[in-house]
Amino acid sequence: MIQYTGMKDVEKPVSGGNTVGVSKSLSHRRKALLVSMELGAMFLLVFDRFAYIYRGNISSTGYWMVRISNLF
Numbered sequence: 513m514i515q516y517t518g519m520k521d522v523e524k525p526v527s528g529g530n531t532v533g534v535s536k537s538l539s540h541r542r543k544a545l546l547v548s549m550e551l552g553a554m555f556l557l558v559f560d561r562f563a564y565i566y567r568g569n570i571s572s573t574g575y576w577m578v579r580i581s582n583l584f
Contacts, residue, residue, distance in 0.1 A: 538546070563581035566574040 559581040563578050566577040566581070569575075569577070
C-alpha cells in the first residue's frame with residue numbers, strides 16, 4: 513500500500529506574476545516590460561471574453577460591444 517506523505521520535500525509552485533514584483537535578479541526595465549506584456553495579454557483576454565458574451569446579442573449595446581471588442 514502506498515502512503516501519501518504530502519509535499520514536504522518538494523517546493524510549492526509559484527506563478528510568474530507574483531515573482532516579477534519581488535525578483536531582485538531582473539532589472540527595472542525588464543520588470544516593466546514583463547508587467548506590460550502581462551497587462552496586454554489580460555486586456556486581450558478581457559476583450560475576447562466580451563466579444564464572446566455579446567455574440568448574438570441584437571441590441572445596440574451588443575452590436576457595439578462585439579465590434580469594439582473584436583477591434584482589439
